[in-house]
Amino acid sequence: MRLTLVIPTYNEAENLPLLAETLFALPLPDLRLLVVDDASPDGTGQIAEGLNERWPGRVRVLHRPGKLGLGTAYIQGFRLAMEEADAVGQMDADFSHPPAKVVELVTALETCDLAIGSRYVPGGSLDERWPFWRRWLSGFGNAYARVILGLPVRDATGGFRLWRREALERLPLERVRSNGYVFQVEMAYLAYLHGLRIREIPIHFADRRWGQSKMNLRIQIEAAYRVWLLLRQYADLRHRRVAHQVRSSSR
DSSP: OOEEEEEEESSOTTTHHHHHHHHHTSSOTTEEEEEEEOOOTTSHHHHHHHHHHHSTTSEEEEEOSSOOOHHHHHHHHHHHHTTTOSEEEEOOSSSSSOTTHHHHHHHHTTSOSEEEEESSSTTOEEOTTSOHHHHHHHHHHHHHHHHHHTOOOSOTTOOOEEEEHHHHHHSOGGGOOOOSTTHHHHHHHHHHHTTOOEEEEEOEEOOOSSSOOOOOHHHHHHHHHHHHHHHHHTHHHHHHHHHHHHHHHTO
C-alpha cells in the first residue's frame, strides 16, 4: 500500500528530522512524507528539502507563503497526496502521535475507510504530565462535539488518522471551512455523514518534545463556535443520511 503522510509544520526544525528518521525505520517501504510548511522562520521548510537528499523520492515539500492555518494545509496536502497514494495519513510533527502506531493504523485500514489513533477508546491515554484542567478541556471538547453532532467517534478532535484514498475522494473537500483544530471534527463529521467505515485504534498521546504548542484561546473559541455551524453547513448531508437509514430499516 502506497502511503503518504501529510505533516503540516510551523517551526518544527527540532522535531522534523528525527520524526522522518523514525518513520522511515518502520517496515513500510512504500511510505512517503508530504511536509506542508507555512514559511517557518526557523527554517523547517529548508530542513524538509534536505531530508529528500537523505531519502531520495520519499519526501515532498509544499512551501506556503505564510501561516495560513491547519485546515488549508491539510486540504492542500490531501489533494497532492491523492495524486499518487493508495492511503493518505495525517500526523503532527511534534511526536505527540506515536510513530510506531502508523503500522497498526495501516493494518486497520484493510477493514475500514478511516483509521483513527484514539486517546479515548479502551487502551488509549493522555500524557500523565498534563494538568487536570488540560485533561478536562480535552475530554470535554470531544464530548461536546460528539453530542452536538451525534458523532459515533470517541476521539473527534484527534489528528492522527489514515484514510483510504477512494474514501477521501468521496468527501466534498471544497466545502470544508474550518481552519483551526476543529478541522479534525469537521472531517470526522463528513466521514460519518458519508457512511465511511471508521475504526479507532488506542494510542498514548504524549506532550510535544520540543517547541511550543500552537493551541491558544482563539483556536478553542473557534472550535466551540464552529461545531454548531457544522450542523447548518451540512444539513443537506445529514438529511440525506437520515433518509437513507429510514429506507434501509424499512426494507
